[in-house]
Amino acid sequence: MPISFDELLDRARALADGRPRAVLGIAGSPGAGKSTLAEQLVRALNGDGPEWVAYVPMDGFHLADAELERLGRRERKGAPDTFDAAGYAALLRRLREEEGLREVVYAPGFERVLEQPLAGAVPVPPTARLVVTEGNYLLLDSGAWARVRPRLDEVWFCELDEEERLRRLTARHERFGKTRREAEAWARGTDQRNADLVAATRDRADLVVRDVVGWPDGPGHHRTDAGLGGVGAHPGG
Numbered sequence: 001m002p003i004s005f006d007e008l009l010d011r012a013r014a015l016a017d018g019r020p021r022a023v024l025g026i027a028g029s030p031g032a033g034k035s036t037l038a039e040q041l042v043r044a045l046n047g048d049g050p051e052w053v054a055y056v057p058m059d060g061f062h063l064a065d066a067e068l069e070r071l072g073r074r075e076r077k078g079a080p081d082t083f084d085a086a087g088y089a090a091l092l093r094r095l096r097e098e099e100g101l102r103e104v105v106y107a108p109g110f111e112r113v114l115e116q117p118l119a120g121a122v123p124v125p126p127t128a129r130l131v132v133t134e135g136n137y138l139l140l141d142s143g144a145w146a147r148v149r150p151r152l153d154e155v156w157f158c159e160l161d162e163e164e165r166l167r168r169l170t171a172r173h174e175r176f177g178k179t180r181r182e183a184e185a186w187a188r189g190t191d192q193r194n195a196d197l198v199a200a201t202r203d204r205a206d207l208v209v210r211d212v213v214g215w216p217d218g219p220g221h222h223r224t225d226a227g228l229g230g231v232g233a234h235p236g237g
Contacts (some may be wrong), residue, residue, distance in 0.1 A: 002211040005040070008156075011207070012041055015153050016052075016130045020101050023151065026134035027205060028158030029195035030078065031165045034134040037158055037209065042132050044216055056095075060108030060136025062117045063086040077115075078194055080137050080145060085151035088135075095124060095131055096151065102126055120233060134158075139201035139230060149204070156203035165195075169223035 015022040028034045038109055045053045061084045069076040073082050094100045099183065109121030124131060137145050138155055149155065160168075170180075219232055 003209065005044070005212055005214045005216065008041065008209070009044055010128065011154075012053075013044060013132070019048075019153070020130070021096060021129055021131065023095060023131045023133060024154045025138040025148075025155040026132065026139040026158055026209075027136065027150040027198065027201065028134075028160075029165065029194075030191045031168050032158045032160045034136075034158045037212075038134040038209045040215065043131070044221070048120050050127065051125070052127055053130045053132060054122075054124040056091070056122055056124060056131055056133045057110065058083070058133060058138070059110035060117050060122065061085070061091075064081045064116055066195070068188060074157055076190065078136075080140060080143070080194075080197070082175060083137070085144035085148070089144055089151065092133070092148060092151035100124075136198050137201075139204040141201075141204070154206045154211050156205070156231065157202050157209045159202070159205045159208055159210040204226055 012024055015024055026034045026038050042053050042055045043138055063082050063084060065074060068082055075105060076082060097103055103126060105124045106120040107122040109118045111118050138148055138152065
């Protein structure tokens with residue numbers, strides 16, 4: 001069933017009611033539009049007033065290429081064991097602790113041109129009553145990933161038509177330096193194995209977001225009545 005963007009905003013706002021700080025997770029396969037949805041929500045909720053919503057992508061917890069090479073996992077970059085899952089879970093815990101509510105908490109970011117994590121790049125101020133985080137493996141229940149879901153107040157699963165998801169994922173890889181052949185091979189190989197794993201976690205989500213109507217208009221915004229497929233692929237989504 002389609003859902004309006006305003007309904008999503010209302011649901012996100014409600015999470016922060018009666019809590020010192022709430023954390024909303026957005027999960028989904030590579031290329032499904034997680035980053036686009038998260039950024040649109042944060043932008044619309046903050047509006048022109050004080051920034052009470054913060055955005056913390058999971059991508060900052062990628063292991064550096066040097067460590068992936070040491071572990072022999074460089075060719076599987078993006079798989080669950082190529083992230084610092086325990087570190088991500090620890091950050092989510094810290095965001096909810098009393099100390100984390102009194103001071104700025106810094107999270108790592110991810111530099112898409114370099115394809116490397118960047119320490120201390122994402123500040124979460126004490127004024128943030130809602131944190132929106134997104135990533136592939138928020139609903140995974142194995143290893144250190146199992147510590148993530150209990151630290152999220154709600155998780156939405158972002159879904160997109162499979163052929164469109166693959167098309168956008170391939171285009172993303174091309175934008176960041178891969179040839180067409182390399183991009184297609186990665187999207188249908190390494191990325192697809194990860195996507196299949198993520199898809200199996202769909203039933204653990206509180207809400208499946210597939211068709212969204214009424215996206216906001218204006219500079220930096222997109223609007224569509226055809227769902228996430230019309231939003232446009234973001235490097236991290």
